[in-house]
Amino acid sequence: MEPVKIGLLGLGTVGGGTVSVLSRNANEIARRAGRAITISQAAAKEYSKDISGLETVGNITDDAFAVVNDPDVEIIIELIGGYSPALELVMKAIENGKHVVTANKALIATHGNEIFAAAQAKGVTVAFEAAVAGGIPIIKAVREGLAANQIEWAAGIINGTSNFILSEMLLKSRDFDDVLAEAQALGYAEANPEFDIEGVDAAHKLTILSSIAFGIPLQFDKVYREGITNIERQDVAYALELGYKIKHLGITRMTDQGVELRVHPTLIPHRRLIANVDGVMNAILVKGDAVGPTLYYGAGAGSEPTASSVIADVVDVVRALTTDPGNRVPHLAFQPSAMSDIAIKPMEEVETGYYLRVLAVDKPGVLSDITSILGDLNISIEAIIQKEPEGDVADVPVIFLTQMTREKNMNQAISKIEALASVKDKVKRIRVESLA
Amino acid sequence: MEPVKIGLLGLGTVGGGTVSVLSRNANEIARRAGRAITISQAAAKEYSKDISGLETVGNITDDAFAVVNDPDVEIIIELIGGYSPALELVMKAIENGKHVVTANKALIATHGNEIFAAAQAKGVTVAFEAAVAGGIPIIKAVREGLAANQIEWAAGIINGTSNFILSEMLLKSRDFDDVLAEAQALGYAEANPEFDIEGVDAAHKLTILSSIAFGIPLQFDKVYREGITNIERQDVAYALELGYKIKHLGITRMTDQGVELRVHPTLIPHRRLIANVDGVMNAILVKGDAVGPTLYYGAGAGSEPTASSVIADVVDVVRALTTDPGNRVPHLAFQPSAMSDIAIKPMEEVETGYYLRVLAVDKPGVLSDITSILGDLNISIEAIIQKEPEGDVADVPVIFLTQMTREKNMNQAISKIEALASVKDKVKRIRVESLA
Numbered sequence: 123m124e125p126v127k128i129g130l131l132g133l134g135t136v137g138g139g140t141v142s143v144l145s146r147n148a149n150e151i152a153r154r155a156g157r158a159i160t161i162s163q164a165a166a167k168e169y170s171k172d173i174s175g176l177e178t179v180g181n182i183t184d185d186a187f188a189v190v191n192d193p194d195v196e197i198i199i200e201l202i203g204g205y206s207p208a209l210e211l212v213m214k215a216i217e218n219g220k221h222v223v224t225a226n227k228a229l230i231a232t233h234g235n236e237i238f239a240a241a242q243a244k245g246v247t248v249a250f251e252a253a254v255a256g257g258i259p260i261i262k263a264v265r266e267g268l269a270a271n272q273i274e275w276a277a278g279i280i281n282g283t284s285n286f287i288l289s290e291m292l293l294k295s296r297d298f299d300d301v302l303a304e305a306q307a308l309g310y311a312e313a314n315p316e317f318d319i320e321g322v323d324a325a326h327k328l329t330i331l332s333s334i335a336f337g338i339p340l341q342f343d344k345v346y347r348e349g350i351t352n353i354e355r356q357d358v359a360y361a362l363e364l365g366y367k368i369k370h371l372g373i374t375r376m377t378d379q380g381v382e383l384r385v386h387p388t389l390i391p392h393r394r395l396i397a398n399v400d401g402v403m404n405a406i407l408v409k410g411d412a413v414g415p416t417l418y419y420g421a422g423a424g425s426e427p428t429a430s431s432v433i434a435d436v437v438d439v440v441r442a443l444t445t446d447p448g449n450r451v452p453h454l455a456f457q458p459s460a461m462s463d464i465a466i467k468p469m470e471e472v473e474t475g476y477y478l479r480v481l482a483v484d485k486p487g488v489l490s491d492i493t494s495i496l497g498d499l500n501i502s503i504e505a506i507i508q509k510e511p512e513g514d515v516a517d518v519p520v521i522f523l524t525q526m527t528r529e530k531n532m533n534q535a536i537s538k539i540e541a542l543a544s545v546k547d548k549v550k551r552i553r554v555e556s557l558a
Numbered sequence: 559m560e561p562v563k564i565g566l567l568g569l570g571t572v573g574g575g576t577v578s579v580l581s582r583n584a585n586e587i588a589r590r591a592g593r594a595i596t597i598s599q600a601a602a603k604e605y606s607k608d609i610s611g612l613e614t615v616g617n618i619t620d621d622a623f624a625v626v627n628d629p630d631v632e633i634i635i636e637l638i639g640g641y642s643p644a645l646e647l648v649m650k651a652i653e654n655g656k657h658v659v660t661a662n663k664a665l666i667a668t669h670g671n672e673i674f675a676a677a678q679a680k681g682v683t684v685a686f687e688a689a690v691a692g693g694i695p696i697i698k699a700v701r702e703g704l705a706a707n708q709i710e711w712a713a714g715i716i717n718g719t720s721n722f723i724l725s726e727m728l729l730k731s732r733d734f735d736d737v738l739a740e741a742q743a744l745g746y747a748e749a750n751p752e753f754d755i756e757g758v759d760a761a762h763k764l765t766i767l768s769s770i771a772f773g774i775p776l777q778f779d780k781v782y783r784e785g786i787t788n789i790e791r792q793d794v795a796y797a798l799e800l801g802y803k804i805k806h807l808g809i810t811r812m813t814d815q816g817v818e819l820r821v822h823p824t825l826i827p828h829r830r831l832i833a834n835v836d837g838v839m840n841a842i843l844v845k846g847d848a849v850g851p852t853l854y855y856g857a858g859a860g861s862e863p864t865a866s867s868v869i870a871d872v873v874d875v876v877r878a879l880t881t882d883p884g885n886r887v888p889h890l891a892f893q894p895s896a897m898s899d900i901a902i903k904p905m906e907e908v909e910t911g912y913y914l915r916v917l918a919v920d921k922p923g924v925l926s927d928i929t930s931i932l933g934d935l936n937i938s939i940e941a942i943i944q945k946e947p948e949g950d951v952a953d954v955p956v957i958f959l960t961q962m963t964r965e966k967n968m969n970q971a972i973s974k975i976e977a978l979a980s981v982k983d984k985v986k987r988i989r990v991e992s993l994a
Contacts, residue, residue: 139848143706143707143848144706146847147706147707147708147847147848150707150708151705151706152896153773153892153893153896154705154773154888154891154892154893155705156884156885156888156893156896251703257846257848257849257850257852258852259698259699259702259703259704259852262695262698262699262702262703263695263698263699263703263854266695266698266870266873266874267687267695267698267699267867267870268695268866268870269587269590269591269869269870269873269874270579270580270583270587270865270866270867270868270869270870270873271579271583271586271866272583272586337589337590395831395834395835395855398831398834399831405853410693410866411582411583411862412575412579412583412693412862412863412865412866412869413693413856413857413862413863413866413867414693414856414857414862414863415856415857416693416694416695416854416855416856416857417841417853417854417855417856418699418852418853418854418855419831419852419853419854419855420849420850420851420852420853421849421850421851421852424850426847426848426849426850427848427849427850429706429848430704430706430707430846430848430849431703431706431849432706433705433706433848434702434703434704434705434706437702437705437706438702438705441881441885441886441887442881442885443885444881444882444885445877445878445880445881445885446880448592449592449877449878449879449880449881450877451877452590452592455590456589456590457589457590457592460588460589
């Protein structure tokens with residue numbers, strides 16, 4: 123059989139890794155796919171001549187549209203990233219009847235609905251395993267492996283940079299700024315690390331995960347998002363004292379009042395397997411009604427791990443080339459005609475546990491003022507840590523761990539606590555999930 | 559579109575779970591598959607009338623061959639277990655041109671080669687996700703999700719009963735016999751627990767996992783197999799003192815000298831994620847050359863978790879009904895014409911670390927006798943624990959942790975150590991893997 127001809131857009135980190143893995147494992151991949159897979163054209167403005175396997179690429183051009191318009195190319199791999207010209211290239215590829223494989227989480231999370239509609243109309247596939255959690259085959263697991271289940275919720279460590287920073291803060295008692303600087307030096311975090319540490323990247327991935335879990339359209343603009351920039355070393359330490367670790371999680375959950383879609387730092391019981399996922403590694407915990415909890419762990423970024431998912435998608439597409447489009451796995455796991463219009467639940471309505479750190483003047487009555495505010499709002503306290511004042515400092519931190527509470531009530535409670543004369547500073551609030 | 563008609567063989571634990579999940583989640587599953595899936599016929603000699611959803615089954619008979627011969631049935635789900643009549647039924651279903659889904663690990667591990675050859679010739683699919691690690695979609699992950707990789711090795715906790723016993727021995731300092739009795743009372747272990755605690759069940763699953771990782775025929779008779787019956791509480795405790803946990807692992811690894819295929823208790827560093835998988839849960843660590851280490855965790859047995867995998871296979875088969883057989887995912891991940899004939903490596907040639915517990919007379923010179931035996935065979939020692947004798951007991955346990963050593967050399971060393979006059983009893987040997 124003729125080799126399948128690929129057009130590759132982008133020869134950066136992931137593009138280079140894709141060339142390398144496709145050439146190094148060509149035999150292994152062909153033994154699985156039943157056909158050789160060859161990159162007949164690649165497009166890049168600039169690229170390293172040292173990419174291993176680069177000599178196997180048929181032709182390299184700086185005109186990405188020429189690749190997308192090449193009638194010999196059957197599958198386009200989009201690894202340029204960003205919105206433009208990635209979106210225009212993907213739409214043109216679809217228009218030309220080509221299948222597309224992409225690692226572009228920002229593009230799928232924000233333009234996926236229109237992309238999939240166009241692909242559906244044209245009878246082609248747009249595959250995006252690499253867009254969520256790099257090398258972990260999480261899209262395939264949720265979309266196909268758990269197809270028998272009503273997914274109840276999913277919670278994931280889906281940004282390696284944030285997890286690296288939080289792990290270092292815990293394991294080595296380091297400060298946020300210090301670790302961030304190291305992460306930038308190591309190349310984990312960009313010079314402008316906002317996408318990572320402010321949770322934008324995690325929100326992109328969570329948007330996609332939520333859609334394939336529940337069969338809802340992609341709704342990136344509805345994600346509640348909080349990064350890790352407010353987490354202090356003392357919070358990491360207090361959490362551990364309470365039996366918890368702080369992880370930056372993307373959480374999505376089906377409830378009767380809508381789908382929860384939220385990215386924020388979270389206290390989770392330190393005995394949970396996912397609490398022990400350290401460094402830049404990713405992991406996603408998915409709870410199905412039949413299967414119970416399942417967890418998927420691996421490298422969430424990097425050249426070859428991401429290429430691993432890109433190429434797995436290519437093999438899937440190659441196998442489906444002769445399948446009638448109606449029988450292919452739907453883009454968002456559910457048939458386009460059977461999507462749900464259930465709303466995203468406003469953050470104010472979400473119920474979760476809370477960790478509160480309050481800086482209070484060390485005098486009688488403060489604790490009772492705070493606990494009666496919580497009590498009046500029906501917020502049950504599970505644990506309190508009150509530290510002795512150190513030296514002649516008059517203010518002491520008091521830590522509260524609450525039971526499940528509606529966010530709306532907690533907002534009220536925090537306003538009232540902050541209004542107390544004996545309370546200094548803002549109240550630090552971190553959400554708590556049992557993940558059981 | 560017409561519903562797909564299923565013939566279900568067996569209404570026991572997994573059969574009942576399959577009926578329940580298929581009926582409870584009928585809407586969710588049809589939204590994904592694009593077609594309703596209905597059990598038009600089920601066969602069982604006896605069954606509980608209390609299975610939830612049983613009323614959705616079209617007809618129940620005690621004649622399994624009648625179901626397999628029903629021309630209306632498109633897919634057979636075999637959940638009878640064992641070899642006969644399961645094998646005859648599966649072969650008959652294939653002969654009749656029906657696709658088959660099975661959870662029968664013993665059948666696939668020992669008769670899979672002939673079953674897949676027959677299915678291949680007939681152009682039908684035999685799917686078996688539920689045969690390895692219950693609800694975890696590990697077959698799909700390795701066969702499709704990691705298709706870009708040369709798999710280097712896989713190591714799994716793939717028998718829940720053994721893991722439950724070892725976890726209890728560690729976490730609660732209990733004795734083997736005591737925990738086994740509880741496992742039997744809880745229904746985790748059979749009255750005859752040999753398949754679980756002697757590693758037969760794990761060997762079945764490892765056989766399948768190895769074949770799809772490396773593209774080799776199923777070779778159950780080549781698995782080196784050791785159960786957990788010789789693990790004592792003191793070994794669990796000494797291992798922890800050295801920074802390790804003892805887990806019963808199935809391990810398969812590609813080496814230049816052949817494929818390793820072995821099931822045995824193993825010391826693994828306690829910081830590894832998989833070392834923290836406790837109770838009846840399963841987890842498989844898979845190392846690919848591109849993706850690096852990945853881990854898959856979930857329920858390895860039970861009614862609905864196993865049903866989850868069975869039904870996922872059914873959905874896959876439904877989607878592939880119109881695919882030409884040559885473009886389906888191959889049964890053992892690699893095209894039948896591209897299987898490897900690399901041999902299974904004899905256990906004597908395997909290299910691994912070792913934990914040795916030697917009961918020695920507490921007198922000068924013993925330690926030096928043992929270390930020179932090890933030294934003469936080029937076995938490097940990484941750690942030694944020598945305990946003070948307790949009270950007036952003359953014999954003390956000495957624990958050795960060695961670096962990577964060939965099994966053959968270790969066998970010689972152990973014979974020589976056991977021949978020393980100052981050494982009592984057999985040497986306890988447990989293998990050590992870094993899983994890095």
